[in-house]
Amino acid sequence: MEFFVIQALTGLASASSLFLVASGLSIIFGVTRIVNFAHGSFFMLGAYVAYTLTTAWSGPLGAVLGFWGGLLAAAAVVAVVGALVEILILRRIYGAPELFPLLATFGLALMVEDIVTLIWGPEDLLGPRAPGLEGAVSILGQPFPAYDLVLIALGPAVLGLLWLLLHRTRWGVLVRAATQDRAMVAALGVNQARLFTGVFTLGAFLAALGGAVQIPREAVHHALDMQIIVEAFVIVVIGGLGSVPGAFLAAVIVAELNAFGILLFPKISLVLLFLVMAVVLVLRPHGLLGRAEEAPRPAPGLAQTPWRPLGRAAGGAVLALVGALAALPLFAGDYTLSVLSEILIFALFAASLHLMMGVGGMVSFGHAAYFGLGAYGAALLVRFLEAPMSLGLLAGPLLALAGAALFGWFCVRLSGVYLAMLTLAFAQIIWSVAFQWTPVTGGDNGILGVWPSPWAADPALFYLLTLALCAAALTAVRHLIFSPFGYAVRACRDSVRRAGAIGLDRLRTQWLCFTLAGGFAGLAGALYAYLKGSVFPEVLSIPVSIDGLVMVLLGGIQTVAGPLVGAGVFKALSIHMSSETELWQLVLGGFIVALVIAFPEGIVGIWRRRVAPLRAERPDAEG
Amino acid sequence: MTAKLVVRGLNAWYGRAHILFDVTLSVAGGEVLALLGRNGAGKTTTLASLMGLVPAVTGDVILDGVPIAGLPAHRIARLGLGYVPEDRRIFSDLTVAENLAVGRQPPRPGVPAWTPAALFDLFPNLADLRHRRAGQMSGGEQQMLTIARTLMGNPSVILLDEPAEGLAPRIVAQMAAVLRTMKAEGLTLIVSEQNLHFARSVVDRVCILEKGRLRFEGTMATFDGAKDVKDRYLAI
Numbered sequence: 077m078e079f080f081v082i083q084a085l086t087g088l089a090s091a092s093s094l095f096l097v098a099s100g101l102s103i104i105f106g107v108t109r110i111v112n113f114a115h116g117s118f119f120m121l122g123a124y125v126a127y128t129l130t131t132a133w134s135g136p137l138g139a140v141l142g143f144w145g146g147l148l149a150a151a152a153v154v155a156v157v158g159a160l161v162e163i164l165i166l167r168r169i170y171g172a173p174e175l176f177p178l179l180a181t182f183g184l185a186l187m188v189e190d191i192v193t194l195i196w197g198p199e200d201l202l203g204p205r206a207p208g209l210e211g212a213v214s215i216l217g218q219p220f221p222a223y224d225l226v227l228i229a230l231g232p233a234v235l236g237l238l239w240l241l242l243h244r245t246r247w248g249v250l251v252r253a254a255t256q257d258r259a260m261v262a263a264l265g266v267n268q269a270r271l272f273t274g275v276f277t278l279g280a281f282l283a284a285l286g287g288a289v290q291i292p293r294e295a296v297h298h299a300l301d302m303q304i305i306v307e308a309f310v311i312v313v314i315g316g317l318g319s320v321p322g323a324f325l326a327a328v329i330v331a332e333l334n335a336f337g338i339l340l341f342p343k344i345s346l347v348l349l350f351l352v353m354a355v356v357l358v359l360r361p362h363g364l365l366g367r368a369e370e371a372p373r374p375a376p377g378l379a380q381t382p383w384r385p386l387g388r389a390a391g392g393a394v395l396a397l398v399g400a401l402a403a404l405p406l407f408a409g410d411y412t413l414s415v416l417s418e419i420l421i422f423a424l425f426a427a428s429l430h431l432m433m434g435v436g437g438m439v440s441f442g443h444a445a446y447f448g449l450g451a452y453g454a455a456l457l458v459r460f461l462e463a464p465m466s467l468g469l470l471a472g473p474l475l476a477l478a479g480a481a482l483f484g485w486f487c488v489r490l491s492g493v494y495l496a497m498l499t500l501a502f503a504q505i506i507w508s509v510a511f512q513w514t515p516v517t518g519g520d521n522g523i524l525g526v527w528p529s530p531w532a533a534d535p536a537l538f539y540l541l542t543l544a545l546c547a548a549a550l551t552a553v554r555h556l557i558f559s560p561f562g563y564a565v566r567a568c569r570d571s572v573r574r575a576g577a578i579g580l581d582r583l584r585t586q587w588l589c590f591t592l593a594g595g596f597a598g599l600a601g602a603l604y605a606y607l608k609g610s611v612f613p614e615v616l617s618i619p620v621s622i623d624g625l626v627m628v629l630l631g632g633i634q635t636v637a638g639p640l641v642g643a644g645v646f647k648a649l650s651i652h653m654s655s656e657t658e659l660w661q662l663v664l665g666g667f668i669v670a671l672v673i674a675f676p677e678g679i680v681g682i683w684r685r686r687v688a689p690l691r692a693e694r695p696d697a698e699g
Numbered sequence: 700m701t702a703k704l705v706v707r708g709l710n711a712w713y714g715r716a717h718i719l720f721d722v723t724l725s726v727a728g729g730e731v732l733a734l735l736g737r738n739g740a741g742k743t744t745t746l747a748s749l750m751g752l753v754p755a756v757t758g759d760v761i762l763d764g765v766p767i768a769g770l771p772a773h774r775i776a777r778l779g780l781g782y783v784p785e786d787r788r789i790f791s792d793l794t795v796a797e798n799l800a801v802g803r804q805p806p807r808p809g810v811p812a813w814t815p816a817a818l819f820d821l822f823p824n825l826a827d828l829r830h831r832r833a834g835q836m837s838g839g840e841q842q843m844l845t846i847a848r849t850l851m852g853n854p855s856v857i858l859l860d861e862p863a864e865g866l867a868p869r870i871v872a873q874m875a876a877v878l879r880t881m882k883a884e885g886l887t888l889i890v891s892e893q894n895l896h897f898a899r900s901v902v903d904r905v906c907i908l909e910k911g912r913l914r915f916e917g918t919m920a921t922f923d924g925a926k927d928v929k930d931r932y933l934a935i
Contacts, residue, residue, distance in 0.1 A: 171754070246800055253790040253801045260788040263750050264802045265776035265852050367792075 078216040087335030089224035092231030095327035096286030098311035100279030106255035106318030107275045113181040116305030117188035122284025123296045126150035127203045139207035151285035158280020172676035179629040180672040186665030203291025313497040316366020346508035350501040357498045405536035413539040419647045420546045426627040426639035428596035434633045436589040437569030439496040442503025443624045446594035448616030449476040450601025455523040455611040465529040472602025480594020488586040507616040522612035526605045565589045632678020703728040703887045709758035711748045718744045719911045731901045734891040736908035742891040746858040750782045751775045781854030787845045791834025802851035810855045811884045818847040839870035856887040863897040871897045907932045
């Protein structure tokens, strides 16, 4: 009994820090509609800066002032960083499609990971203890860290202050109004840009404070950001986007799950968090305390240019490109060919994600699930049945298709960020199954020996096989987009109500689109398994899903050819950089941020709008 | 009379769709202009363009001698242009008092300055509801709140987009009375309507839009005499 009380209290102490991070994320999203991927970086920076300041100040300022002053000053420093990020980067791209700022914040997160290593080194840092609170107090005869008691009080205190700020100041009222309808707030004379800067500053302050107060409890290291960002997203979604009390409730739930999950369900501890999120979203599609959002106002002027099938000239160019790629084995070495195979595979992966989010309007944060299911489908067949590659290449996509059909049935019942988070939850569930079901999947050790059949063992032949399959699949995706089914999918994306009024069954149409997209990702995954000769749980992990998002957004989500260009550029760059420089995350992140600012419509989008019209007025020069 | 708001050669696009074609109109200080036209004629786009809410716009918009085309919406609002949107767009999670607080701007010289107390006199219904969440009010009360919220910014010109749309006849009569009060206070109004019904008693001049083009401009007397114009551009 005593033990459970202590465990519950420990959970509450962790909840405070999680709440600080999640509340900032929630407020930022509510007002700016930016899914701020760099929020974990603010948390991590807060911890690092607090480490430096508390260490440096505890001498000259005295232990107490040095410690607490250091924590607050660290949060303030990072708040300034947050304001600069908003002013220098995000402000330039508010007119871009909705998810584009996400790409920019992702680039920032990559950069920050390398920057903290440059400044503070790769080692874990242990921060100072809170002066006067180093010891333990006795609760029910059990020792409990005194500092954790302070943390337990911190969460509700911040909740109360935030409530006062949002309800008792005009600035807070403006924030809540902008959460509902920011264009109307502007039409009433409120400077949106300043409001956004303020919200971003507040969010960064809260995240950094959440990181700073953790330093007496856990070591500071450069992977803190990814660890916290996922939990923060989950909390925001469980609580309801934009709801600060919801974030508090969800932070407590998540922290207690973390505290007890490992004790009660050790076999499924990793998946517990995402199971809970999936259940909450299926039962309450807008989170525990979130309200149904009013249909987002389509931003005027962002109407998409209608897509057109390839004209004769463009079709010829594509054929020539495929021909050139097919001729490459005559010149290129094995390494180049395997890199190209990988790029082709990711082009298919990106195209399948684009089918779901660009064509279907269903943003996925967990597309790796279907890529990974494809890879594991093939690998499991090899492991248990010693099946030949042809069967594996069939089984992988089928498994992915089945998985997408199952998960998609739930996902299409949600929309927007909630849908995206449910896809993430399912992907994480699959990931933890692969990670923890060692007897079948090999767990962390993966499945080895997934090699191509002898007839395709030569890298050149495998490359040609990959090229043929990817080209066929990409052609199929393209045909799908321009088929009556594709029109129906796009109609459901553009207006649910009008699509319903002309007799389209939205749920079925989107479900089918979701499932097919999963199947194409599965083919890419199966090919990837044979390319690498092995499968590890990493193919199901969040970074793979994010890579997919980056490729689609980088190429231009509002174009058909964009994902392919995005995949080529991103994959080639990341392979090249990781072999060239230690600081590849810094370079790649900087490159992404620069691209986002320079080409807020994606690479292909900018080509279509700026370059193509100059060349000719012909409308069929589209892609 | 000097022109308060001048619009010259206004064009607007949504994406590639060209919505407004060279719309030119002007309204004098204290005048009430009715902007008429069928559904889809471009009334909402015209008003939203003036307010700076449509990104792709060309042409001149001059308010009190100051060019405002291309300025961000909040700058335009601060120069004295008020906007009452078609679908009300109240902040439903906020209370009535908070909705008014969002609209608050400093007083402007030469323009009536509104306070919540003055507005509660003008809209007595709202006074009792000031701590009610706006989303829980009736459509008529929400429409009144939208106008009150805009008046909190002390505008000199107000754009009202179909303010009587979908309201009960009793509320429509109240709305007409509110327009009369605003006119009596010396405010300049542009009111859009599908056909001239409720605003008739206050309107000085009429403009008619059809398919994004200005088809008629004239005084009430001319408009009333021009049956062919009504048949061609307004009759359904």
